[in-house]
Amino acid sequence: MAVLGLLTGVSAPAGQVGLIRVDGAIGPATATYIARALETAAAQNDECLILQLDTPGGLMDSTKQIVEGFFAAQIPVVVYVAPEGAGADSAGTFITLAANVAAMAPHSRLGAAHPVDMNGGAVSDVMKEKMENDATQLMKNITDKRRRNGNWAESAVRQSQAATAEAALTNNVIDLIATNIPDLLGQLDGRTINGRTLNTANATVMEIPQAAGEKLFQLLWRPEIMLLLMLIAIYGVIGEMSNPGAILPGVAGAIALVLLLYMSAILPLNLTGMVLVGLAVVLFIVDVFAPTHGILTGGGIIAFFLGLLLLFRNTGSALVLPLSWIVAATGVTSLFFIFIVAKGLRAQFAPARSGREAMLGQVAQTISGIDSAGGKVFIGGETWNAVCPVSVAAGQSVEITGITGLTLQVKPKH
Numbered sequence: 197m198a199v200l201g202l203l204t205g206v207s208a209p210a211g212q213v214g215l216i217r218v219d220g221a222i223g224p225a226t227a228t229y230i231a232r233a234l235e236t237a238a239a240q241n242d243e244c245l246i247l248q249l250d251t252p253g254g255l256m257d258s259t260k261q262i263v264e265g266f267f268a269a270q271i272p273v274v275v276y277v278a279p280e281g282a283g284a285d286s287a288g289t290f291i292t293l294a295a296n297v298a299a300m301a302p303h304s305r306l307g308a309a310h311p312v313d314m315n316g317g318a319v320s321d322v323m324k325e326k327m328e329n330d331a332t333q334l335m336k337n338i339t340d341k342r343r344r345n346g347n348w349a350e351s352a353v354r355q356s357q358a359a360t361a362e363a364a365l366t367n368n369v370i371d372l373i374a375t376n377i378p379d380l381l382g383q384l385d386g387r388t389i390n391g392r393t394l395n396t397a398n399a400t401v402m403e404i405p406q407a408a409g410e411k412l413f414q415l416l417w418r419p420e421i422m423l424l425l426m427l428i429a430i431y432g433v434i435g436e437m438s439n440p441g442a443i444l445p446g447v448a449g450a451i452a453l454v455l456l457l458y459m460s461a462i463l464p465l466n467l468t469g470m471v472l473v474g475l476a477v478v479l480f481i482v483d484v485f486a487p488t489h490g491i492l493t494g495g496g497i498i499a500f501f502l503g504l505l506l507l508f509r510n511t512g513s514a515l516v517l518p519l520s521w522i523v524a525a526t527g528v529t530s531l532f533f534i535f536i537v538a539k540g541l542r543a544q545f546a547p548a549r550s551g552r553e554a555m556l557g558q559v560a561q562t563i564s565g566i567d568s569a570g571g572k573v574f575i576g577g578e579t580w581n582a583v584c585p586v587s588v589a590a591g592q593s594v595e596i597t598g599i600t601g602l603t604l605q606v607k608p609k610h
Contacts, residue, residue, distance in 0.1 A: 213381065213399045218247060222254025222287040225406075225414035227261040233404045239400070243394050244272040244384065245293070246377070250279075253286025256331065263294040263338065272296045272389040276380055277304045277361070284367045288309075289352055290331075291355035294338045296389050298370040299363035299380055306369065307358030309335065309349075317382060322524040344367050377401060412457060417459050419517040420473050423525060425459070428452035430477060431532060465507055472503030494535060501526045555596050559609055562592050566606065573604060582603050 432449015
């Protein structure tokens, strides 16, 4: 088409460019979204697919899937770190360098790609070295394939090296700096990638949005949402136990618990943090019945706070639970157990205050002599039939031990 335009003096018709935007942590939903966008853009015969990226990092497994997708893509892939001030940190560095064309907006940043453990537990030096070597090898494969500065890329993994867009361009880490999408399209125009010359100067930009399921999944695996799911599960299950028959709290808690367990398989929770949260719940409940004057509740509040601090301790800067959320969740949970759960449990285990059961243990006065054959007692302004295994004279006090029909079972009150 470009040759034909030169011969006839008519410009080649403008092509179409696919565009997706990833703003946030890299996870399974991100990998699914990018894979679908690559297929869609290829089916539309787009000139290329532009991924506008601004991320603090994310999961290494998802990053590997995205890199593999870029390598197998049927159309050129352009990663554009934008807008100004944006960053492609950690996992974003791998994704940016794996593209056919790596571009950045002015004053954006790239790097700090040292791997962070995501299993929520302690990591030995051997495991740390294994993770680092694995990430370094992945970066080496990327820089070898895309012919980028491998030394800088390795330092980004091993020493958490970072660079501005301007420094990255100078060091042959990226291919170009563009102020916006039109500027990017203009600089891409005429580039030959895998034997295909791009015609993007006046291309139509067709954005490929996230599907509803991808948006939902991306939302659910955030630490804040996982914390909310955990709280709903705790409130729902405990609320149903303290108020049997309410149904709704139990159903909501069960659904939240299932979702939390599913999401924790993707973003594992720190085991110590989970134990501390569980310990806090136990302390809150025990303090309802134990005469500790709130000491156990105080311990529960401390355990709950520390548990939340540790819950996402090893997930890196991309998946940090804000301190404001931890403080708010601790406060709300403490109030929930002190004012709602405590009253519900006490009400369940409190002695009956009305009805026939309320008479058990009370003292009545005999009107006539009572023995195993029967007699009369007076209690609560009423006269009742009563039986007693031993003889009791009239005018004596007896304690009610049981009720059978309309007859009280009593024993002498000493």
